[in-house]
Amino acid sequence: xxxVTQNPRYLITVTGKKLTxxxxxxxxHEYMSWYRQDPGLGLRQIYYSMNVEVTDKGDVPEGYKxxxxxxxxxxxxxxxxxxNQTSLYFCASSFDRRGYTFGSGTRLTVV
Amino acid sequence: QKxxxxxxxxxxxxxxAIVSLNCTYSNSAFQYFMWYRQYSRKGPELxxxxxxxxxxxxxxxxxxxxxSSKYISLFIRDSQPSDSATYLCAMDDYKLSFGAGTTVTVRx
Numbered sequence: 001x002x003x004v005t006q007n008p009r010y011l012i013t014v015t016g017k018k019l020t021x022x023x024x025x026x027x028x029h030e031y032m033s034w035y036r037q038d039p040g041l042g043l044r045q046i047y048y049s050m051n052v053e054v055t056d057k058g059d060v061p062e063g064y065k066x067x068x069x070x071x072x073x074x075x076x077x078x079x080x081x082x083x084n085q086t087s088l089y090f091c092a093s094s095f096d097r098r099g100y101t102f103g104s105g106t107r108l109t110v111v
Numbered sequence: 112q113k114x115x116x117x118x119x120x121x122x123x124x125x126x127x128a129i130v131s132l133n134c135t136y137s138n139s140a141f142q143y144f145m146w147y148r149q150y151s152r153k154g155p156e157l158x159x160x161x162x163x164x165x166x167x168x169x170x171x172x173x174x175x176x177x178x179s180s181k182y183i184s185l186f187i188r189d190s191q192p193s194d195s196a197t198y199l200c201a202m203d204d205y206k207l208s209f210g211a212g213t214t215v216t217v218r219x
Contacts (some may be wrong), residue, residue, distance in 0.1 A: 004154075033207060043155070043199065043209040050205065058206055090154055097203050098143055098162065102154035 002027045006091050006103035013081055013110055021076045021106050023091030029101075031094040032074040033058065034066065036087040037105075043090070049074055081110040114138045117200055117210025125218050130187040134200035134210045137181065141202040144176050146185045149197045149212065158198075159185070190217045 004025045013019055025032065033048035035058075045058030049068040063085055065077040074093075078085060086109050092100040117134045124130055132146075143162050147155035159174040161167045161183075167174045175184040183202075187194055194217050200210040 035207075035209075042211045043201075045207055048206060056205075059208075092154075092207075097205070099145055099157040099160040100207065101157070102147075104154050105152070 002101070004091055004093050004101050004103040006089075006106050008106060009104065010107050011109070013108070015082055015110055016080050019078050019081060019108075021078075021089060021091075021108070023074045023076065023103060024072050025074075025093040025101070026072065027093060027095065027101065028071065029093035029095050030071075031097055031100075032068065033092050033100070034064070034074070034076045035090045035092065036060065036085075037090060038087050046076070046089075081108075083110050086110050114208045115200060115202055115210045118213060119211045120213040121216065122213055123216045123218060124190055126190060126192060128190050128217075130185075130190050130194065130215055130217070132185040132187075132198050132200070132213050132215075134183050134202075135181055136183070136202055136208075138202070138204060138208070139181075140204040141208075143203040144174070144183050145201040145203070146172075146174055147199040147201060147209075149199060155199055190215075192217050192219045 034046040035043045037043045047066040049055045089106045091103040094100040145160040146158045149155045164178045171188045173186040197212040197214045199212045
């Protein structure tokens with residue numbers, strides 16, 4: 001089944017403890033990106049990648065890192081999470097930018 | 112000012128009605144225009160995409176783009192209770208920008 005898989009689905013962590021949210025797609029898509037969704041603010045892009053080793057900042061990149069070492073994987077790294085990064089996170093991928101497939105989301109709580 | 116503006120609603124219609132959703136944008140560099148549907152606690156699901164001005168139809172859904180006015184629309188004909196969801200417009204110039212989403216309820 002063609003899909004974008006995110007893990008974990010739910011995560012509660014403490015301030016300052018490094019974490020990684022994984023994202024993997026099995027559709028050989030070139031484009032991958034990360035978003036956060038917050039009430040009243042909607043979906044905002046954090047980072048995107050056009051291909052292996054090519055990444056760029058979205059609207060809200062502060063406090064996040066990404067890497068694209070393989071085509072199928074695009075992990076999101078929070079080096080020192082803070083409570084304002086509590087959010088619902090989505091990974092998405094696309095073959096040609098004409099529509100993206102989204103993962104099921106990761107609900108992160110930083111206390 | 113946001114790049115993409117969308118009325119958050121909420122919008123409530125009776126079953127069978129036509130649902131009309133709109134977004135405006137300010138960035139002339141947007142190349143692809145999309146509509147997504149999102150159910151509660153789920154990821155957005157692509158409904159339609161377009162890349163030129165005009166209409167595109169897919170079953171009960173029609174997407175309209177007017178690049179000269181920087182305005183896009185989605186129409187849902189013969190709406191069903193299962194269409195109750197949040198509808199998001201999105202536009203791409205490598206960076207994907209979303210509208211705020213309109214919450215739609217179709218009453219049986």
